[in-house]
Structures are given as structure tokens and as C-alpha cells.
Amino acid sequence: TMCLYMSLSLFPIPHVSSVDMEPWIHRFQAEGTVDYSQLTFDPSQNELIVGEAEWHCDEFTKGACFSRGKSEEECQNYIRVLLVNGDRLFTCGTNAFTPICTNRTLTNLTEIHDQISGMARCPYNPLHNSTALITSSGELYAATAMDFSGRDPAIYRSLGGLPPLRTAQYNSKWLNEPNFVSSYDIGNFTYFFFRENAVEHDCGRTVFSRAARVCKNDIGGRFLLEDTWTTFMKARLNCSRPGEIPFNYNELQGTFYLPELELLYGIFTTNVNSIAASAVCAFNLSAITQVFSGPFKYQENSRSAWLPYPNPNPDFQCGTIDYGSYVNLTERNLQDAQKFLLMHEVVQPVQPVPYFMEDSVRFSHVAVDVVQGKDMLFHIIYLATDYGTIRKVLSPLNQSTGSCLLDEIELFPPRKRQPIRSLLILHSSSELYVGVRDQVIKIPLMRCNFHKTREACVGARDPYCGWDRVLRRCSTLEDSVSMSQWEQSITKCPVRNVTVDGGFGSWSGWGACSHTDGGSTGSCLCRTRACDNPAPQCGGQSCHGLNVEVSNCSRNGAWTPWTLWAPCSTSCGIGFQVRQRSCSNPTPRHGGRVCVGQNREERYCNEHLPCPPHVYWSAWSAWERCTVPCGGGIQSRRRTCENGNECPGCAQEYQSCNTVPCPDLKKTTPWTPWTPVNISDNGGHYEQRFRYTCKARVPDPALLEVGRQRIEMRYCSSDGSTGCSTDGEGLLRSGKISGHTVNGGWTSWSSWSQCSRDCSRGIRSRKRTCTSPEPRYGGQTCLGPAQEYQECNVTPCPAYEPPPPHM
Template sequence: MVLGVATVLSWLVPPTSCLAPTTHLDAPPGTHTHQEADTYVSYDELADGTDRFSLTGVKNYTQLVFDPTSYQVVVGARDRVFRLSLVGLQLLETSDWAANKSTVEMCSLKGQSLAACHNFVRVMHIYRDRLLVCGTNAFNPLCTWRRLSDINHIEGWERGLTRCPYDPFVPVTSLLTSEGSLYLGSSLDFSGMDSAFIRSLGPGVTLRTHKYDLKWLSSPKFVKSFEAAGFIYFIFRENAVEYLNCGKRVSSRIGRVCKGDEGGTRVLRSYWTTFLKSQLSCSVPGNVPFHYDYIQDLTYLPKEQVLYGVFSTADNGLMGSAVCLFNMTAVNASFDGPFKYQSDPSSAWEPVTADNNHFRCHKSAGGGRQASLAADKFQLMDQPVLPHTPHPLFLLSSNRLSHMAVDVVGTRQSGSVHIVFVADSGGTVRKLSVVPGPPQIVCLLEVLHPFPHNTSATIHTLKLLKDTNSLYLGTDSEVVRLPVHRCDRYHTRASCLAARDPYCGWDEGRLQCSPPPGRNPFVPTWIQGVIDCPRQEDPVDGGWSGWSSWLPCVQMGSSDSCQCRHRSCGSPRPARGGAQCVGPNTEVANCTVHGGWTSWSSWSQCSATCGIAVKTRRRSCSNPEPRHGGRVCVGQERTEIYCHSLPHCPSYTALPVDGGWSEWGEWSRCSASCGSGIRRRRRTCSRPSPRNGGADCTGCEEDTERCGDWPCPETRRLTSWTSWLAVNSTGQGSTVVQRRFRAECVATGDRDDPLRTGGWRHEERVCQDGWCGDSETSGWSGWGEWSQCDKPCGEGKQIRQRSCDSGSCSGVASLERPCNKQPCVGLWGCWSAWSACSASCGSGRQTRQRTCLSPTHPDPICSGHSISHQSCDNQVCPGEEGWGAWSQWSECSGGGEERSRSRTCLSHKPSQCRGLDIQRESCSQLLHTGEVTVLESVSEDLGSSKIDDGDGDGEGGTVSVQAMVLSCLGCLVLGALLGALATFHVFVRRKRRRVPSSPHYMTAKPNHYVSVPGADWKRKAGGGSQSPNGSLKNGSIKSSLRAAMTSVPLKEFDTATIKRSSHGSYGNGHLRADLDSDTIFNF
């Protein structure tokens, strides 16, 4: 088969005149090829040790940057940046970085697909404690500097031009040096036609390859870049310009520029002056060599100074891949050799030897015009970079490798071994070991399948981190962490040593296959053989893979379903006589089980011993129980039959059931909105209700308590003025000071204290020879009706009033009399439960209490006692067993103050009759006459108080009609005497000589400014007029002021301010107006 393919390929190659190599796919001699069946590791076996991270709607996980000091990996994807933990891939932080709507619309208008008009992260590097992230931003590249510990904190923005490609799908390589210079190889324009290797950022000037010059770059596809010995190397593939005369051919290249390149002065201004490139050759030698011209990935090991590269065939040819090893000595030899130069387009490419010191970055070589001319003339080296070995390290047919990673592992006996991980386009990862020679040995150790069977994943990036011994894969849909070794696959010492895995050895202390303790392969208890390829002649015992996930399956011959999972004997597969795996390869669970009846039980006993009765038997649906959607049993679970030959039952008399109280209900609303009131709660005798002659519940079915005590709004009113009373005299008998009083009445709205008295006010006046300025036409109005009594009980008050219609009136303006003198009778609440007996044996006492309540008075009086006692007899006390029963208590009638009872000793043993033979107790504790045990309604208790009409017996606190009549007559006589005295006093004073000055009215209130009505009022006939200087003529204005102020409604008149003089002399003639300001404003 291989020879036939080689013949076809030989027929397809170009003529020898074009110097095209002859190719074939034969494996090179000495190369170890192995059956992949011996090294296969399935997805199920890898599942337990693999970590995965994905987020719905996020794709293209293309960039991975490690930060081992913070134990994190930063991931760049489409429209997102993530921080994940190194092990477990737990999400630490996410940052949304999508292109804005206008940028996306512009991208679509320019002809790009919606799938490409996103922000794909293509460049990402760590520089000190900052993170450089560049994205395509819907074909408008953009870069940001972010804080490494907080990727949502953006410290700066950069234009993405020359730092990130426009197209998210073109290859790109980038490198950020310790100086802060960014080297980028990719296309730099919207169309993708301008591809270049360019330096930006950092201290140096921006330099790039020559634009649109095929000798510099011809449609390059950049792969990798790295720094070494003052040079920046970059790996790419391009169309080979040296073979253009023979048709199109792709060649793999390694390019180089100096880090200190400052560009040309005139000829190559802003261009590299140290740019060189050479061919990387990876081929199978022979008469007709077969070349792998498409480099896919490359890894540089700086300490070992070697390069591992993955090469493949063309996309439109037969699939094949190879892994080749190069060393830096061969690379430098190529760049130090002759140049390949074409003098004109029609001539052939020929080797040219010229001075290349300038390209070696020697400062002594200088620059200037000669260096620029040399750089413009020479770009391609004549000698290719040949592999370290004549044959590729590894060949793979019928598949194409795309990514690689290399690890260096120290072993116990074989020194440092290189472990090469290569991934193909289907997502399979192969693990190779390269043992340094001579002879050099390359072995295939494992073929890993990190993705489910029959699925493929596009791997965008593959990186290895030595700190965690893990491979990290970035795919189109997720990030995967894969351990580099699986030592626990080998359960015996022999299988562990035969695997020849450089990561694994046998631990004699723990008796298991494991990596070296502390990463030290020279621990004495850790055993490892000489590293070579796994022995093909040794038998390999089979090992089970991990169990697959549970899947639905169907039982044979039935439509009932189960859950099944499988495993395969492929980790490893038994080979060369090795033992097969022990145990089942399939597990079945959760199968549908239909229910089945058990046998009937024996008949039970009859349900009764007389009359009508039945006996039963049972069975259960548990033979087996229905499970996982199975059908339940059909039929009866229980059957009954009548019992025969039972006797008739005797007549039955129901036993009495005593009643029991239910729980108390909710409290009702308080009867008072302010002040104090009462509230009620009820219970019913229904737990249980008394039946069959049982006793009713003892106690009250309704309970009450005080509530409220909220403050009530107050209303204030002033009483009328009292009559004028003489206070003192000047001693001459002609001048008398008189004073009158009035009080402030406050209505609180509280039932307990509805009215109270406020402050007292008074006024004084000076009378000369009996004339005090009273009006000739003064007089009282008639008495008003008596007000309602302010208290329903406990002695309240009634008031009636009259007003002074004109002039100055003598006498009182209001009368007051007591009412409702009967005491406030309260209502008893419910009795509490009886207390425990005071004696644990013999005779004792029990007590209960109740509370006297009244909604209108804080200290009501209730008839009866608040505490009740009763005797209680428990078990007989030791030493009293010989006593007989107590006799009945004697009666308390006949004026007796106590009652007694006795008992008789019935035993002949005195020790059994200890204690008293007679008991006495006071009768006063048993008197409960007139007790009120049921509360009357609050509405009746709060009704208006009635005066006894004389038909009653005078008890209960009511006022008789005779008492009321006598009180009224007494009040009239007293009023007549007071009136006569006042009239005589006024008559005597008026006969004396009047002083020419006006009387002064002085108020005790210190207010100097009072608002008074400013509207005019009609003066009565005979009223005095006021002089301009404030003196009074022929009378007082006091009555007129009061009449005007009381007749004019509030807020319907103008006001003015008159200053009261409290320091002038009595004879100065100034007005001291008596303004009833309190009448206006005190309400």
C-alpha cells in the first residue's frame, strides 16, 4: 500500500529540471512505530482527571497567558476575557469586551459576515503587573492595558493598528520583550493584503518588513516567534519566490531581526535593516526525498538550544505529518553562510558571499548607507536549516498535526528526557518521549482522547505549564486542563516499570505507581528503570477504562427501559498474552419494574366480641414494588367478611362527659379611643361540650381588662368674670381698689378626669367716691340650662352660665353644683383557676383571685371579696390513717363569727390519729353578698346618669328629689343675699365725689401688645366718647369692646395693636384699655 502511494506521488512531482524533491511516505529505518492500541487512553478514562471551563455563548478560546505567582491563567476569547484558577479552572473574574453597536454595523456594511464582526482577542501578554489585551473589535483593532489582578480595571487604551490584525481568522504571532517592545507578525490592513513583521511600542522606533515586496515576504502565514541571544526569531511559511519559475511552492521559513535594529536612514527608512530568512527543511531522505513543507507549530527550548517543529503536507494533498528537531547551531550556521540572490527577474537564484557582520548585530559593523543597501539587496539565505537527525523524529500518515508542546523531564537513570505532545486536527493528543542518544530513541507513549468519542474539536492553542504538570488546550468551545501523566493506570510494579513513562516510577513506600516524590527522581524508595520504548514482547494485562455516563437502554424482548453504562478493557488493552479485564463491562440500573402482589395474610380477629363484627386480611404490592415507571398492582389490598355466631351485645348506656373550656379568643377592640377603656375576650365550653348529663364548665366565658390610657385632646374655655370685689382702700375712704376673677376650664376628653381647672386670671380697677365707670344700662342675661354631669359616678359637676349683656355687671357669671355622688361600682372579672393545694397530704387550702374593673374609673368599688378560698383534701398523711371522715361545716347564721367541723378516731392505735380532731375558720371570708359575677355591657355602664325620682330606697349612690329641691332653694337664698350686698355696695360708692380722671383697669397679664378688632361698631345711647389723648368721657368702653369682640366672627375683621401701659400713674389721664384678648384667642 505504501509503495503504491509512493509511486503515485512520484508521478505527480514536477520535472527534475525544476529541482523539486522526490517524495515518498516510507518510514525511515530505525524509527520506532507502535500499535496505538497499546497506548490508547479513552475520553472516559481521562474524564476524572480533566478540568474544563466553558460559558454559554462564548467561543474561540484562542489566547492563554499563565501567571503562576497568582496561581491563575488569563484566557482571551470572543468578546470576553477571563481569569481562571490554574487547577480546577474555577472562574475568578470575567470581563465583557464586545464591540459597540456602531462598530459592528460599520463592519457589516463593509461586507464582512456577522460571525466575523465581533471582538476576537488575538494578542495578549503580561508585562510586569499589567496585562496587554488586543482584539479585532469588529475589524477595527483596539488594545487595552489592564491590571493583572483586576482585569475589569482598564488603565489605558491603545489603537490596535500594527498591534493586532483586522481579520480574526488570519494566523498571528506576537512577542512582548522585557523592554516593553511588541513584535507582531500578521496582516495589518482591512483587506489582509499587507502582511508584515513589525515592531511597535517600547523604546525603539517602529520598524517593519518592506511593503508589497515578494522578496521580503510572499503571502506569509506566521506561526511562532521567540527571543534568543539579542535576536528576535519568527517562524512562518510563505510562497517560495526562488521556485516561482517552476510554479507555486510553499516553503517553511525561520526569520531573524536584531533587537537593536534602528532602521535605515534613507533607503530603508522605517524598515528593518537586519531582516534575514532561511528555509526550514523537514523531509524523509531517500532517492526521492519527501518534504513536509507546511510548518504548523514550533517550540524553542532555550536551555537546550533546540527547536521542535511540527510539519505537514499541503491541505489539498495526502494527509501526513512529521516532527523534526533542529538546534540553534544549524540555525546560526545558515544565517552566517552565503546569501541567495537573484540579480534580475529573468536570472536564476544564485549563492552570493558577502559581508554579513551588519546582520549579526555587531555594533562595530556600523550602519549607514552600505548597511541599508545590503539589507535591501539580501533577504534569503542560501543554506537551509537542516534537522538535527537525518530522519524526522515522528511520522504520522492519514492525519495532520497542528499544535505541539515540549517538556523536559529528569529521570533516575537516563538523564533529561524530552516529552513532546502533539495535537492533530481532530483533537487527539499524542505523547512522545525523546531519549537523547546515541542512539536517539523516540517512543509513542500515549494517545489521548480528551474529547468525546465520534466528536472532533478545533484546537486553537496548546500550552504546557511545568508548575502544574498540565497541558492547557484552548478550543472553539472550552478550555481544557489535561494532566501530563497517568501513573495511576498501572496497578502493579511490573506494569508501572514496563510503561517506560519518564513521569512515572514505583514507590516502594506507598506501593503505587506515581511521579517522583518532591519531583526528585533520586529518592531511594522511588524505582524507575532505564527509559526506552515500552517493551513489545512483554505481556500487557488489560485494564478497565472509566465508566461512561448513564444512558437509556431497552430490555431484550420487552419495551421496558433501563439505565445502562459501559466501560471498555482498553486502559490498556490486553496484549501479548496479558490477562483480560475482570468484571462486567456493562452495568444496568433503574430498570422498569412492575408491581406484584404478596400472598394474603391470615384472617384477623373479629372487630368486636358481640353484635355485628368483621374480620380482615391484607396483602401488599411489594412482590416486587413498582419502580422506575412500573405499573402498580391491580386489585384490592384488603378484604373483609362478617363474623358469625357472635352473641348480642347488652344495652349500652352512654357515660356522662363533662364540659371543657376552649382556648381564649382574640381580644376585642378597646372601648375608648382615648383615655382608658376595657376590652373583652371569650371562650366556649366546647372542648368537649357537656354530654350525657356531664357537668358544665366552671368559670366565666368572658374575660375583661383595662386598655387605652392614650392622651385625649384638650379643649380650653374661659369662665365669665366674677363680680367686682373690694381689695383695699386708700385710707381716706374715697378711693377703693376692686378686683374680679375668672378661671380657665380644660376639657380633657378622658372619662376618668373629663374636666380640670387651668390658671386663674384677674383684673383690678380703682373706684373714686363710689363711681367705677359702670354703664348705667348694665345688666345680666338670664341663666342658661345646667350642663350634663361630667362624671357618671363618684361626684361630678354641673355648670350653668349667664352673660353680661351691657355695662359692668355685679355678681357671678356661672354657677356650679355637684351631681352623681353615688360611688363608682365596678364589675368583677372572671375567677382565676384554683391554685395548688397548700398541703401535699391531709387537709389544705386552695385560693383563686379576681379583679374589679371599671371602664370609667381607675379605682372602682366592687361588692364582695377579690380572693376566694376552699378546702382541699389530698391523700392521708402518715400518722392520720385512723381518722374518720370530717363532718359537715357548721352554719354561720345567728351572728356566729366562725364555723367548725370535727372528726373521730376510728383506730385503737394512737399513732394513727395524730393531728386535730376539730377545725375552725372565720365566717367573714365566706361572705360574698351582692357580688357581680357577670360583666354588664360597657354601653350601659357609660350611659347618662339618672337622678333618683324618689321611688327607690336611697341606696346605690343616687340623689333623691328632696335633696335636689333643698339644694336649689339654698342656692337661690344665697344668690339673693350676694346680690343685695353687691347692689348696696354700688349704690353707696356712686354717691361719693367722682375724680375727674378715668378709672384705670389693670390686668395681671404682662402682654403689652394685643390684637383687637379694628372695625367700627355702633355705640349705644349714653355711651361715652374717647378723647384724642386717650381719656374717657362719660363712661367706659369696656362693655362695648366685649360686645363687639363677641359679636364679630373670627377672621372677619381687621386688627390693630394697642400698647398697654403698665407703668403710668393712675391720674395721668391715659387710656388703660381692658381688651378681652383671651376671649378671642383662648378656645
């Protein structure tokens, strides 16, 4: 049986390099924040735009994004618009939910010419679907969300020379939660393809796929529909599996337009909450135009049914109306444009049966290549799956045969697959470019040298390849020697894939077996299984995993090697050292024998290394006498180094002593001689004498110093009656004869002084003196302050008003 490999794996083994792993693939990778979900071609050069430029958002914009509750991943700059406009590259990024657009030099992406707001040109949220294009006259058409929350979707025109226009705001009959897919500049119209919640569907919520168009020379209405499209129309696209009850693929995911054939390929899937299924349908542009010329579907009010309504202008051609003036835009025209938006008829595909259908998978992107075979043109459809592979499908040869699955290209190992973000075909080099999150993968479209025999080459039914009978190899038509000698037969699909990957059968029962482990043998329980359920066929992968399981193996223990001898326990004289081993090489288990012998060995060491003479300290002497009898002193003691002079430590030691506080000692000086005092009274005079007393806790009375003073006074009368003797009434000892002691007294307070300020808190004061009476003969002086202060004029000052001008 001939085996045809229908699945080509670019990475046959795991843990592979990401560059040139196979001759079929090449990867581009840049260090900057380049989002490879957006790829574009330079139409003038027919080249892929691949460059490197770092475009980060600043910290302030990030902080504002975080403050709105967005995550670190969301608050980055994602490139969502990448369009070639002459020698410039128009780029827009989400910029942490603050979209921004730049114009860059096509050959130097770091050179920025201008920067404008990205609102209405780029989505705020990197997860929102959007599409955009630039016409040859410089107008930018964008279908995206206009606000931060994504609740205001619009088809918006800006830049260029025409006035900005948009779809009506917050009107579900125009756009109802759309997911925009693609846009095309075709003739006098701009076409948009998207999916949205169907307003005309009465039985619950459902999604329909749409084709919409606007005139490129539309300039909006006057008063009514001002700044709004007057030529906006939309129609439903049908892609379904026919039958008594058709199975609908309602959600458009991607499109590819062949302008030479005016043919649009679209991939459709079921709702995300239903069983996964996908289909490919193709639509002629003429069929779309015919539906836009037919009747409208109109609802009078929210309680009315949707009914067909005749098209008031079935032959409408936007290029024939002069939109430079408002002559032809009557109020009736504007009213019709406001309410007639949805076409009644549905755009049907080229064939009633989808070109290709598959269950349990969702297609996300599509690209189509037109290939010249030996006898006819073929369409090769490349489909990106939701699990990161690419299906290569041959478009139906005729209505009686379906499409043929030629290949499934695996870009990554199964455990490292990534979602595919974009597909583009570069016809000049016959290469397919695949954009993923962090790189671009280039795959050659023609892989004829993969087929080594004539049977494999012809049987592959690949339009790119044929068997060259002269060169005797599989080659492309361009590389063949002669078309007449180039063999190709594509009249039917290739033989279905008979490659079978192997699968394990059931485990056998447990049985006795033996094994060798670490130089010892033992008994075990084993069971096996075979790779025969099914066995691998036609190059299928063999089984991955163990085919033998071992359990309960007895294992005899064995010693590990001895460790090195440990250091000797002494540095001189006889010591000992040890070494050890353990019974863990291997450890005995499941009844295996334990190790026999000692796990520790000892031996003497340094027995031939005598120690030097032993030096030692003598006993400490008695403590010497304390330096002071009280109050804390110091005493010491000594020792000597015997049998040498290298003893470690100190030869003298100190400690505190007599720390008990000293007793109070008191000392008083003798009285001084009497000396006259310059005080007279009734013709007599006074005399005084002094002595001093000091008390302290010191160990020696000689350390005392004189401190406190004591005074005695006496009165000597002029007539000698007192005699100035030390006895009698003339003796005045301070504090003993109270009849002559005079304590001081305050005079009355003086009047308050003038305030220091006229307003806003000033200060005033008053005084008194200790002269009523003055203190005499050791009397006490006055207690309290001699001056007082007080706040005054606490009223705020009036505002300044300038004097009136001089008359």
C-alpha cells in the same frame, strides 16, 4: 500477553458532563467573550492567566463590518493577542475587522488603562495567522496582516522607545503570502517562524518554512529603507524524511522553544491538498545562527537564476553596532540590506530523521516538557492532532531509536470532538492546559496511579513514573521513598498497542424464530452476527450496534382497554352513553389473528331522573296595523308562555311595514292682500301680493309646510286710468308681461389698481357694477364676478448692496 493501553480516553461514555468527569481533567469556562485559542502565562509568577471579561464590539462597528460583506460570525471581537507586560495584560481583538488593543490590570481584567488602535498589532480577520511578543523594554513585535483584505503582511515593531519599523511593503522577496506561526525574544535578536510561498522555487507554487530575525536595536535606514528593517534576514527550515528522493514536510504549523537548551521543536505537515502526513523536527539555535552567517541567495532580476552570494558581514552581531547614530549605516550597507534577505543554506535539524513521523494525520500545536528520570533527562512531546486528540511522545533516546508513542489522550467523545487551539505547560503544577473554542482543559502531566501493577508501570516506559518497591505502587520520583528503591527502565519503547476494538462479522442467513409481543406469541424471520471480526482484545471496545435483526414477525391483535363512558346524551329523562376500544394493543400484522368481540358498547342513562314540567309558547298573533300608511312604519305581534312562565325567548316581535314611498302632495296658500311697493313711475305706484306652494312625500297633508313664494305686481296710474283692478293693462304678473321686465347689465371695468409690491410678484385688481341697467320687475341679475385680480411686478428684487462708506 501483557496489554498496554496506549490510548487513554478521558470520556469513556457519551453524553457526559463537562466538569470533573475523570480525575485526569478539569475544565474552566467563562460567560464572557473569552477566546481560549489564546492562552498565556505570567512569567513572574509562573501561573496561567485565567480571567473573565466581556469585550464586545459596538453595534456601529458591527454594522460597518456587515456593510463590507462579512458574516455575523466574522463580525465579532476575537482575542488574537494576549501578552503579559509587568503588571499589565496587553490584549488585542479583531473588533469586527476594526482591530483594537487595550492594557488591562493583570489581576482585574475589567480594569482598562488605555486603548489604542490594533492596526499592525492584530489581524483584521480572525482566521489570519499572526504572532506577537513584548520585550522587557516594552517594544511590541507583531507579525500580522496590516490591512482589511490581508494583502499587506508585515513584521512590525511599535510602542516602547525605539522608532516603528516594518518589512518592505508589497515586496514578495521580503514576505510572500506568509502564515506566521511564532516569535521569540532571544538575546539581541527577535526571531520569527512562519511558512510562505517560496519565491526561489522555479517549478510551480510551493510552500517553504522559514526562520527570520531582526536586530532589536535596529532603527531603520536613512532615505533608503527609511522606517524599514535594515537587519531583516530569513532562511529555510528543512524537515524531511531522508532517502534517495527525500519526502519533505514543508509547512510549519507550530514551534516550542527550550531556552535552557537553545533547542527549538517544530511540527511540520504536508500541503493541505496532498496526502496528510506530519513530522516533528528539532533545531539548535546555533545551527540557525550559522546559516545566518553564511552566504545569501540572490537574484539579480526576474529573469535571472537564484545564486549564492558571499556574506559581506559574516561576523555581524547587532549588539556591537551603535544604532543610535547613522555612522556605520553607509549607503552600501543599506543597499546590501535591501537586496540580501534570503540565506543560501538551509537550516538542518538536530537529527536527519525527524523525531516523530505519522501518516494520515496533521499536527497543529506542540508543547514539550523536560522530565528528570532515574538515570537521565527525557523530553516529552505533546502533539495536538487535527481531530482533537493529544499524542504523548517520548523524544528519541538516541539516534538509533526513534520516538515512542506513549499515549493518545482523548478530550471529548468521538462525536463531540473540537479542534485544539493552543497547548501550554505549567511546570510549577505539572499540568498541561489545552485551549479549545469555549473552554480551557487542564490535564495533569503525571498519571502514575493509572498503572496498577509493576509490569504495567515499568512497561509503560513513562519518564514521569516508576515502581516504588517500598510502597508497592506506581509513583513519581518526587513521591518515592528512595531513588534506590524506585524502579524505572526506559531503554526501549513500550510494547506497541495491542488493544483491539471489536468488529462485527457477516450476517447469518434468515431463519424462522418465535417471539413474544404484548402477551401474544408469533413466528418471525431472524438473522444474527457475532462480534468476532475481530473480537475485542486487551480492553478494546466491544461492538456497537445490533447483533440480531428480526423481520416479518406475525403478531396477533389485542384490544386496548375500554375508554371511559361518554357523557349521557340527555340531561334528564332516558338517554344513552357509549365507550370504545381498538384492536391496536398490538395491531395484528404479518398474518396474526384479529381481535374478537365488539369495539363499541352502549347503555341507558338518566332513566330515573325525570324532567321538569314542559313549558311552551303559544302561536304568534296576527300582525297589528302598521303605524303609517307609507314611508316605512313598524308593526308588532305577540305570543304567551303556556304551562308556566319560564319560556325562553321574547313574548313580542316587531317588523318594518309600508316601506313604499309616499306620493307627492301639493299645497298652495291663498293670495295675500295687495300692498303698495315703494316704487313710483310717472306719478303712479306699484302694488304686490304673494302666495306660497309646497310639495313633499309625506303620509299626511297636514304635515306639509309652506315653502316656495310666488309674487304678483300691478301698476296704479295717478289718473286712475288703470284703476288698479285685477284685469287690464295695469296687471303685472312676474314673468308674464315681458315688456316691463328689466335684466341687469355690467358696467365697464375700472382701471387696474396700483400693484401691491414693486418686485417679486405683487397683486392688482379692477371692479365693475351691475347697474347698466339695474335688474327691475323681476329681471335677472348680472352673471360673473364683480372684481378681478392679476399678478404684477414678477421680476425678482435686486440684491441688497450696502451704501459706500462715508468719505
